[in-house]
Amino acid sequence: EAAVTQSPRNKVAVTGGKVTLSCNQTNNHNNMYWYRQDTGHGLRLIHYSYGAGSTEKGDIPDGYKASRPSQENFSLILELATPSQTSVYFCASGEGLGVYEQYFGPGTRLTVL
Amino acid sequence: AQKVTQTQTSISVMEKTTVTMDCVYETQDSSYFLFWYKQTASGEIVFLIRQDSYKKENATVGHYSLNFQKPKSSIGLIITATQIEDSAVYFCAMRASGGNYKPTFGKGTSLVVHP
Numbered sequence: 001e002a003a004v005t006q007s008p009r010n011k012v013a014v015t016g017g018k019v020t021l022s023c024n025q026t027n028n029h030n031n032m033y034w035y036r037q038d039t040g041h042g043l044r045l046i047h048y049s050y051g052a053g054s055t056e057k058g059d060i061p062d063g064y065k066a067s068r069p070s071q072e073n074f075s076l077i078l079e080l081a082t083p084s085q086t087s088v089y090f091c092a093s094g095e096g097l098g099v100y101e102q103y104f105g106p107g108t109r110l111t112v113l
Numbered sequence: 114a115q116k117v118t119q120t121q122t123s124i125s126v127m128e129k130t131t132v133t134m135d136c137v138y139e140t141q142d143s144s145y146f147l148f149w150y151k152q153t154a155s156g157e158i159v160f161l162i163r164q165d166s167y168k169k170e171n172a173t174v175g176h177y178s179l180n181f182q183k184p185k186s187s188i189g190l191i192i193t194a195t196q197i198e199d200s201a202v203y204f205c206a207m208r209a210s211g212g213n214y215k216p217t218f219g220k221g222t223s224l225v226v227h228p
Contacts, residue, residue, distance in 0.1 A: 031214055042204060042220035043158075050214065058215065090158065095214060100146050102216065104158040 003027065004105035006091050012111045019078040021108050023091030031095040032074035033102065034058070034066060036087040043090065049074055081112045115140045117205050119219035126195055127227050133180070134190045134222045136205030144210040147188045149177070152202040152221070161203075164188055166210070192224075200226045 003026045013019045025032065030051050035043040035058075045058030047066035055066040063085060065077040078085055088109050094102040116139040126132045138147065147164040162174045164181050171179045180189035192199055202223050208216040 033216070035218075040220070043218040045216065045218075048215065056215070059217075088156070092158075100208075100210075101148055101160040101163055102150075103160065104150075107156050 004091055004093050004103050006089075006105040006108050008108060009106065010109045012113065013078075013081045014113055015082060017081050019081045019085075019110065019112075021076040021078075021089055021091075021110070023074045023076075023105055024072050025074075025091075025093035025103070026072065027093050027096070027099075027103060028071065029093035029096045029099065029103070030071075031093065032068065033092040033094070034064075034074070034076045035090045035092065036060070036085075037090060037107075038087050046076065046089075083112045086110060086112045115142075115207060115209075115215075115217040117207055117217050117219040119205055119222050121222045122220075123223040123225070125225045125227065128197060129194055131191065131193045132195055132224065134192075134203055134205075134224070136188050136190070136219055138186050138188065138205070138207050138217075140186075140207065140209070142209040142213075145207055146210055147179075147181070148206040148216075149179070149188075149190045150204045150206060150218075152204065154201070158204075162190070195224075195226045197226050197228060200224055 033048040034046045049068040067075045091105040092102040145166045149161045152158045164172045176193045178191045202221045204221045205219040
């Protein structure tokens with residue numbers, strides 16, 4: 001069974017603080033993705049990666065950085081968190097061995113005060 | 114640039130009936146994948162079904178099937194014999210099948226199945 005885990009599951013941060021969201025996959029998929037989900041907007045792509053060492057900008061990358069140190073791990077970094085980044089963040093993995101769809105993690109609820 | 118549009122924000126049906134959810138897409142790519150995902154009330158997002166653009170046959174998985182109309186850039190999701198547990202938000206998505214793996218999602222359609 002495909003497995004994508006995220007940590008933390010819930011996070012409260014202060015404006016201007018640094019936040020790191022972590023994602024781990026045991027699927028051996030090549031690609032990983034970070035999305036945010038807000039009411040009325042569906043899933044919006046922030047950053048994605050084709051493999052270790054690579055990161056690509058998605059549709060809404062401003063204010064976010066990403067890091068892919070290994071095949072299994074993909075982090076989303078908010079260097080200076082703002083209240084507008086309050087959202088639910090989903091990580092996903094995909095691609096490899098005939099897999100074209102994405103497998104999602106359980107999500108992280110981030111509140112920036 | 115890719116674009117995916119789901120015009121139905123919410124649908125309400127009675128249990129055991131058939132429902133169709135609409136999705137239209139825009140792409141410059143000649144070969145692409147189309148996907149449907151389901152998000153349950155708990156927030157979990159799961160992959161349901163995929164259609165490859167070069168295939169003429171509509172994909173079917175369990176009680177999910179697709180109505181792929183390539184000339185209309187349309188990929189409808191059909192759920193037959195709906196069950197209460199089909200109540201969820203359904204997302205349509207796409208990406209090119211080669212080179213650029215950037216996916217694009219629609220905004221989702223909320224389905225409520227009544228007993």
